[in-house]
Amino acid sequence: MGHMGIERTLDLVRQRFFWPKMAAAVEHYVKTCNRCVRRKSLPEKAAPLVNIHTTRPLELLCMDFLSLEPDSSNTKDILVLTDHFTKFAVAIPTPNQKARTVAKCLWNDFIVHYGIPERLHSDQGSDFESRLVGELCDMTGIKKSRTTPYHPRGNPVERFNRTLLNMLGTLDNEQKVKWKEHVKPLVHAYNCTRNDVTGYTPYKLLFGRLPRLPVDLAFGLPIKEPPTVAHTDYVKNLKARLEESYKLASKNAWRSADKNKSSFDKYVKPASLQVGDRVLVRNVKIRGKHKLADRWEHDVYVVVSRTGDLPVYVVQPESGGGPTRTLHRDLLLPCGFLPPCYSDNAPNCTILRRPHTRSQSRLQSSPDVTEDQEQEEDEVIVPRERIVLPMRFSIKHVTDHDQQAEVSTTGDVIPSTTSGCVSPPQETLVVGPAVSSNPPCSDAAQIHDASEDGHGDEEDLDTVLGPQVTE
Incomplete structure (x- = not known):
């Protein structure tokens, strides 16, 4: 009946049939319809949000590729790296997404400048899971982790990808043609601004000081760092500032994570x-x-x-x-x-054969009939679902046995009869896990x-x- 849902199907059935517990039977039948489940069932949010917590810089380095429109130099990919604790970001425009390119960028653009991270996190792309990247991780002692398939929420770098896209999108049309030249200046501006999660700039959390920007030179702003005589004093003061910054950043990050989790879990069943x-x-x-x-x-x-x-x-x-x-x-x-369905040839369908007569059996056993001809004659592909026709009868024919026919309390038994019968159903269709x-x-x-x-x-x-x- 067109798979029109519970209400419309029930209204259509009520105009023509009656049996005890009819509404429950129709509702159960529609909810367990094979075609309706596979086509109409929406993905459900059944898992609460699981946050990732870090307590120090370079404890977790997240990476991902961001693909854009090709610029004037035919560059269309950006390898994005973010430190999960400090939110410090590095973006490298690349000509492709090969494993060789990933390994070179990790070594030349991050490790030799900022140090070796403890863990490297990415999706399951073949470039990130390649043997070459695995050898680099083994050589440097980096632990490799990955997200589950088709679950980008498990990679925190996805949030920065959106920020980077917004910054590149604000460029003029003339600048967008050469967006490759603007990637690093924009990422540096991001690292020098306060992050809402930590409450600090990524630059200060990683290096322990504020950067000197062109605006400082333009207005002649003085350097706020107190002068030190010895290197030991500078290191001591730097350590104290970083420890205090890490404590506050961790506290702010936990508070922000709890807030996001509460908002996300409201819509989770x-x-x-x-x-x-x-x-x-x-x-x-x-x-x-x-x-x-x-x-x-x-x-x-x-x-x-x-x-x-x-x-x-x-x-x-x-x-x-x-x-x-x-x-x-x-x-x-x-x-x-x-x-259960074990068909590998045709999804949601099964192959039924017509009954054979003795003459057809002798004809099929003859070597003159090919296998292709036999299949064209005898195979009929029909939907796998079993068609259950309701019983149509007059009220005066209802017996005591008919009044007892009902769907079980668990909803696993559905009465099933053939068309035109006026007697109680002789068989039941049990639907359950195999x-x-x-x-x-x-x-x-x-x-x-x-x-x-x-x-x-x-x-x-x-x-x-x-x-x-x-x-």
């Missing part, structure tokens, strides 16, 4: 998953014009494990084939009511090294950074 739950995975790989595509993938997955206290789950296909996937809770939709015959796998999916086509993983680290790196 917490719903954790248990091991063995059946779920659908959000269809996030749609590209181009796909207005009729389902919002959720065809395969049904089973929860294998949970990553600590985080809303991150390891799932595997219910059919047992295919690798496991590590996904955020917001990308999963519980679907214990859906029937138990997979394959034991769950406890190993999470591993991210393979980036392929050699276009990411520069075939090069050696010494070739990219130079021999002085390993000396």
